[in-house]
Amino acid sequence: MNIVFRNNLFKFGDTYWRQKSGTAMGTPPAPPYATIFYAIHENEMLKKWSERVPFYKRFIDDVFGIWLTHDDPAQDKLLWDEFYIKE
Numbered sequence: 001m002n003i004v005f006r007n008n009l010f011k012f013g014d015t016y017w018r019q020k021s022g023t024a025m026g027t028p029p030a031p032p033y034a035t036i037f038y039a040i041h042e043n044e045m046l047k048k049w050s051e052r053v054p055f056y057k058r059f060i061d062d063v064f065g066i067w068l069t070h071d072d073p074a075q076d077k078l079l080w081d082e083f084y085i086k087e
Contacts, residue, residue, distance in 0.1 A: 004029050035060070049083055 008019040008027070023030045038058075046056060056065040067083075070076035 005033075031060075052079060052083065 004027075005021075005023055008022075008024055010017055010019060010024045023033055038061075042058065046053065052068050053065050054068060056063070058064075067080070070079055
């Protein structure tokens, strides 16, 4: 995959460009690369937040999860902000 990402060429209008980072949408390796990248971060997030997120399912880029609120609304907002901003 390193070879693919370092030599990612695409055409825009009448000119050709080499993308410096990431991968272009529509290229064959893009979906598996994105899935692997997200899965790594997803596993870390679920370990950290398992007490607040008892149910979590993902299909490609669609996610459904259940967030258990804290009894104290102020504490719940702090937890949600930490979850949403840092993850």
